[in-house]
Structures are given as C-alpha cells and as structure tokens.
Amino acid sequence: MKTGKQKIILATKILCVLFVALIIAFYLFRDAVLKQTIAKVSNTMEIDYNSTFSVKKASFDGISGVNLSDVVLVPKNADTLFKIQKMKTSISFLHLLVGDVQLGTLEIKNGYIQLVKKGKIRNFDAFIKKDKQTEISNEKRDYAQFVYRIISKALNLVPTDMVLDNLSFRLDDNGRKATINFQQLRLVNKQLETSIKVQTNTFTQRWKIKGFADPRNKKADIRFFNIDTGAIKVPYFDERFNLKSSFDSIRLNIINIDKDGDELHIDGFTSIKNLKINHSKIASKDVVIKNARFDFRFLLGSDFVSIDSSSTVQFNKIKLHPYLAYETEKDTIYRLKVKIPKMKAQDFITSLPDGLFTHFQGMEAEGNFDYNLNFSFNKNKPDQLVFDSNIKKENLKITKYGEANLNKLNGEFIYRALIKNVLQRPILVGSANANYTPLNQISPYLRKCVLTTEDPSFFSHHGFINEAFKQSIIKNIKTKKFSRGASTISMQLVKNVFLTREKTVSRKLEEILLVFILENNRIASKERMLEVYFNIIEWGPNVYGIGEASRFYFQKSPSELNLNECLYLARIIPSPKKFIYQFNDQGMLKNFATRQESFLTNIMFRRGLLSPEDTIYKSQRIIISGPARSFLRIKTRDTTQIKIDSLSVDEEFDL
Numbered sequence: 001m002k003t004g005k006q007k008i009i010l011a012t013k014i015l016c017v018l019f020v021a022l023i024i025a026f027y028l029f030r031d032a033v034l035k036q037t038i039a040k041v042s043n044t045m046e047i048d049y050n051s052t053f054s055v056k057k058a059s060f061d062g063i064s065g066v067n068l069s070d071v072v073l074v075p076k077n078a079d080t081l082f083k084i085q086k087m088k089t090s091i092s093f094l095h096l097l098v099g100d101v102q103l104g105t106l107e108i109k110n111g112y113i114q115l116v117k118k119g120k121i122r123n124f125d126a127f128i129k130k131d132k133q134t135e136i137s138n139e140k141r142d143y144a145q146f147v148y149r150i151i152s153k154a155l156n157l158v159p160t161d162m163v164l165d166n167l168s169f170r171l172d173d174n175g176r177k178a179t180i181n182f183q184q185l186r187l188v189n190k191q192l193e194t195s196i197k198v199q200t201n202t203f204t205q206r207w208k209i210k211g212f213a214d215p216r217n218k219k220a221d222i223r224f225f226n227i228d229t230g231a232i233k234v235p236y237f238d239e240r241f242n243l244k245s246s247f248d249s250i251r252l253n254i255i256n257i258d259k260d261g262d263e264l265h266i267d268g269f270t271s272i273k274n275l276k277i278n279h280s281k282i283a284s285k286d287v288v289i290k291n292a293r294f295d296f297r298f299l300l301g302s303d304f305v306s307i308d309s310s311s312t313v314q315f316n317k318i319k320l321h322p323y324l325a326y327e328t329e330k331d332t333i334y335r336l337k338v339k340i341p342k343m344k345a346q347d348f349i350t351s352l353p354d355g356l357f358t359h360f361q362g363m364e365a366e367g368n369f370d371y372n373l374n375f376s377f378n379k380n381k382p383d384q385l386v387f388d389s390n391i392k393k394e395n396l397k398i399t400k401y402g403e404a405n406l407n408k409l410n411g412e413f414i415y416r417a418l419i420k421n422v423l424q425r426p427i428l429v430g431s432a433n434a435n436y437t438p439l440n441q442i443s444p445y446l447r448k449c450v451l452t453t454e455d456p457s458f459f460s461h462h463g464f465i466n467e468a469f470k471q472s473i474i475k476n477i478k479t480k481k482f483s484r485g486a487s488t489i490s491m492q493l494v495k496n497v498f499l500t501r502e503k504t505v506s507r508k509l510e511e512i513l514l515v516f517i518l519e520n521n522r523i524a525s526k527e528r529m530l531e532v533y534f535n536i537i538e539w540g541p542n543v544y545g546i547g548e549a550s551r552f553y554f555q556k557s558p559s560e561l562n563l564n565e566c567l568y569l570a571r572i573i574p575s576p577k578k579f580i581y582q583f584n585d586q587g588m589l590k591n592f593a594t595r596q597e598s599f600l601t602n603i604m605f606r607r608g609l610l611s612p613e614d615t616i617y618k619s620q621r622i623i624i625s626g627p628a629r630s631f632l633r634i635k636t637r638d639t640t641q642i643k644i645d646s647l648s649v650d651e652e653f654d655l
Helices: 004-049 093-097 143-156 345-351 406-410 444-454 466-479 489-498 505-520 526-536 545-554 563-571 576-582 591-606 627-631 639-652
Strands: 051-061 065-075 082-091 103-118 161-173 176-188 191-200 204-214 219-226 244-247 249-260 263-278 287-300 304-307 312-315 318-327 333-344 364-378 386-400 413-415 427-429 538-540
Touching: 004 051, 004 065, 143 249, 143 263, 143 287, 318 345, 333 345, 345 364, 386 466, 386 505, 406 489, 406 505, 406 526, 427 526, 444 489, 444 526, 444 563, 444 591, 489 505, 489 526, 526 545, 538 545, 538 576, 545 563, 545 627, 563 591, 576 627
Parallel strands: 103 161
Antiparallel strands: 051 065, 065 082, 082 103, 161 176, 176 191, 191 204, 204 219, 219 249, 244 263, 249 263, 263 287, 287 304, 287 312, 304 318, 312 318, 318 333, 333 364, 364 386, 413 427
C-alpha cells in the first residue's frame, strides 16, 4: 500500500507527463492552430466589424514565438486602419493555458496605425459602436474588480522586451493631420528609451521618452521631453480646438497598483514643467504654470471610485488636497472636497499662473489663510445639494495693489465700458459730472427694487452668497445648461470697473478673488459701492448711470421716480438694450412685463419693503416720455378714419 508521500510523487509525475504531452501536441499541430486562429480573427472582423483582416505569412519560431508579415486591417469603404510589414512576438504558454494572453517579447518593423475622418465617415466607427443586441444588465458593476481586470489585461499585452522600428500613429481629421513616428523604441531589462518624430500641418519636432517600465509588477517611472530646443508642442489640438499648448517635460511615476480585498489602490505621481496654454475661452494671454505636480492615490471599491484626500496637487508654492468621489451604493452621489492648508498670502499671490491673473501682478500681502470647500450632489435628490465654501484668515492684509487698484472706488475716476472689445465713451464718476447722483438723492423705491432683483442681502454678505451659488448649481444641473448665475452687486461692480466683459475662465477667477479682497478688507463701504454701481451700470443704448437713465426714459431726476418707474428700471438691468421689447405697438407694457412687475411687487410686499400706501397710485400705467420713446415701435393712429366712423354714427342715428 502506497504512502501519502508516494501518492504525491506519483501525481506529480503524471502531471509532468500530461504537461509534456500537451507541449508535444501543441508543437505538432501548432501551424494548423495558428492558421485556424488567423482564419477565426479574419471571420470575426468580416462579420462583426465589416472589415478585412489579412496576414500574408505566419509561422512559429520555437515553442512560443510567432512571426507575422504584412498584417493588414481595412474597414470596408474606408481607409486602412493598420498595416504592419513585420511582426515577431512570443506568448507565455503557461498563461495561455489558463486563458490569459501575456506577451513576452515584441518586435515590429515598418508599420502604421491610422485614424481617418473624411466628412462624417471615420475608418474606426465599426470598432466603437455599441452592440445593439447586447442586453442591458441591471446588475451593478464592481468598479475595483472591473478596473483591475482591465489594467491587468492591458499590462499583459505590454511585452517585457520590445523593439519597434519605424512604427507610426497617424491622425487625419478632415485635413487636420498629425503623425507620431516611433523611429526607434527599445524596452530592454525594464529600461525604456525612444526616438520619436512628430509632424503636423504646423510644426515638426523630435521627442524622447526615457525611463523605467515593469509591466509585470505594474510599476513605471517615465520622462517625456524634447530633443530639439524649445518646448514640446501638443499636436492636433491647435487646429482642431484652437488650443495651443506646450510644456518642457512630463514625468509619470506609477508606484503601486494593488488590489487589497475589495479595494483597488493606484498610487503614484505626475509632474509637468512650464505648461503653457492659450485659448480664447481661458484667457486673452498665454497661461503659464512653471511647476505642477499631482501626487495621487486612486481608490476603487465595489460601489465607488475616488481620488483620496491624501492626494496632493501642487503648482508653484500652492498646495491643495482634493477629494473626488463617485458613489453608487444607494444613490448616485458626486462629492468634491478641496482643502488648502494654512499658507502665506504672499506665496499664494506669487504662485498664481502667469497670464491667468494679470490684475494681480505686483500685488503684495501680509498674513496667512486656509481654505475648505465641500460639495456634494445626489443625482436622485438634487435639492439636497451641499455647497460650503469657507476661508479662515490670520492677519490678512493687502499692502500693495497690482494693476487693479481697488482704492480708486473711494475717489473720482473715469469709467469706460468695454463692449465687444470696443471702449465706450468716458463717464466721470464724481460730482463734476452733472448726471452723477449721490445715493441719498436716488429714489428709495429704486434702491429697494434694484436690491430685490439683483442682490437682496447686499448689505449683509461678504461678496458671495453660498445659498445663491447652491441654487444656481441645482438649476444648471437640472436644465443641463448654464441657465442661472449667482452674481452679487459686488461681483458686478468689480467686473464693470476693473475687468472686461470677456467670457473667460481668467476673468471669472479674477472677479472672485478681487471681490473677496474688496469685501473682506473693508476697502470701500457698502454705501459707496452701491452708489458707484448706480452711477456706472448700463441702462440702455449708450445710457450709463441712473442720472442719464431717469432722464432718458422719464425726463425726471432720480429722486422724482415713482414706484412704477422704479420697478421698470430694476427689471431691465439684465438686458437694458432690449427695453423696446417690453412695449407693444401702443407704447404700453406687454403682458409678460406686467406679470414680472406684479411678481416683483409681491416679493417686496412679503419682505416688508412696500406697504399698501406705497401702491395707491400703482395702477397708473407707465409712460415713457423721454428720448427712449423714439425707440419704441408705436403705430400712428389714423385720426381721419376715426372722424369718418364718428360721422357715420351721427348720420345713422340722425343726430
């Protein structure tokens, strides 16, 4: 009778014999298997993707090596997707037995992969369209398991040793062309080095990728830089999106990809030097970030994907800790948290990207601050949105202003509106201007009406209203478009006096920072800010300030305006040049305008800003009597017809 040890030895011998038998069988029939595999792939391409796949010659090299020549994939009625003259690769036989494809080595000589779009026809459409017959599953996806499986399969297809000579990636988007040619790529003993030529319609450059790459252990440390002098230009985007961008170098370091229980951890960092971006929607100048780095930790579970709060984003001297999460455990929830630890205000100012904050150049500050943002949105409960923005100051003080000298609000200055990059006529903000109106000489009704429509909590907030931002975000998400803003009078004042009306990221960011400085350093009183606001805002075609507006519409001084007239002036502030559409061909307010007026009046009643005595004469219709009347499209009454009609009536009744 055999012992346990003898049984184990016997079983091992049997397995070895079976394994050898499998290798021999595979070796004897491998050519047939290879031909069958190529035929199967070709048939799949024909049936599922309406494409022709062909290999001119295929043969084995040793047990696991495969030589292929003239490998071509051509979609029907479209340009070739890829063509490779010579390819040699080896596959791990052990991994193949368990269903995984793991490349050992790869050699490619002379080939190209190209994406072509002509008109609306793309040569890769068949490979990205979803299978209509695929059943929609209600089962939740395990994000950690799904991503780990994808990463593992992708890295298994990256060979441990690789040699590429003259392999090109081409892009042709209706004549917008870019070619990235790997003239030479070597991955030997985990060391990667390349020589790349990039060519577009607008430039030609030579790049290099160099570093460490270990696909089996899921680690890498790669640097990307320019061989020629000057920065690396990003191809295609300049022609396709009018986005010009460049950088000196990029580094990507993958430290760890590990699945621990139900969670997947991806750790590493990426950095970039002298990133330059130019786009009309971002800023009017080049935006330059000298040094930026992102130390990341991605966490994925069965029902969430997140960037952990231990991650750090740094540009110049500014450091912040982001937390982003997408959760699906019960409801679909999006979360964002940003924390800027305590830092010097001057370090923050000097670290702002060049070109993005031009009005802050030369500004100096003392003190410290820290900042926290908390945002949460539940897709199934949008009205429960969380938006909390909080800054803590420590002896914060502006000691020197930059291009935007906020102190000018306290004295006389010349204001010139900028509309479509054209400077309008100069307006003197001061008593020497006959139309300038001090706050105490403006009708109290107008002050109440404008504050109600534009900024009800102006005298109590510090430049921003969290609840307004919150409601704005909710409405914009629900409507899936930017349909509501959250601009305060402080923000409108800063935008008008110190900034342009260009709709750029730069202008909005500068507006937010300047408003914070203005409101939190008590540079100008609320009363002075409101007075300047009333005297500069546009109220019609070439009409600026309440002094001009009250005479343009009603031939009155601002102190003489009645409630109806004030309600009208407050309502047209968002679109003052379109005031003519408020009136019908009889010169009377249209129904929608009277409904707006009633709505505004009711709000003011509820807030105690109006009393019944204020509305005794409100039933009187508004009369445009000033120069604005000439803009109205009023039909002239035919008085002759009226007389004829009257005469006919007299004759009929024998009067």
